[in-house]
Amino acid sequence: MSSFKIFDIAGSGMNAQNLRMNVVASNLANVDAVSSSIDETYKARQPVFKAVFDQANLRSPAVGVQMAGVVESQAPLVREYAPQHALADKDGYIYRPNVSVVEEMANMISASRAYQNNVEVVNATRQMLSATINIGR
């Protein structure tokens, strides 16, 4: 029965949004992770999603979602002059991650709303199916 695919689709959506939440959490957790060189500094990450078509039947209207990968932000790191800092380089600079807290908060709300949408889909489908099971009773 085709309706069971909806659980897979919504499940893939929930999974993808959950991964996005994880990425947001690591961005926010590392917001103050300073370091003494550009290469060692944490860079904000963003997940990229891609649609997953049913491989057994490419014409199927059911399309799930999955994470295609994680890209690191290309925004410039914040270079700060702090010669007293324990991690300061030889010129007295430390590097702060390019995480934008405001952006991450907005991202977090977006992810949690999208997650809730998928939960709603699961709930509605569950009700539809349980009504179908009880047909004629």
Next chain:
Amino acid sequence: MKLDDVFGIHEQALRLRGQRSEVLASNLANADTPGYKARDFDFQAMLRKEMQPPVRLASTHSGHIKTDSAVVASTQMGYRIPQQPSLDGNTVEVEREQTEFSANAMRYQASLRFLDGRIKGLMLAIKGNG
């Protein structure tokens, strides 16, 4: 009265409603996928097509591919025209998909109710009033 005719239009309607909820669920799941185009199909046109006697190619060989009219082919699917296109090429508008999804679920339940009524009527006819 043939037993096949008892359920009338509701059987096909229920199946199409189920498929449509699948399409709308896909749209909602891909709300943040770059480049994903929201899809849907014209329910009324599809139902009208389903209600007509199917025109099928005769399969005279076991290797012939069966044409299954019950599945909405990708050629019958349309793309939604977004009210506010986004920069990443995604055309899913969550609010719209959500309202469509719940309206579709509601109508699914309505079709179910009709089917239920028919089944109850049949049961009454079989069992009598005893």
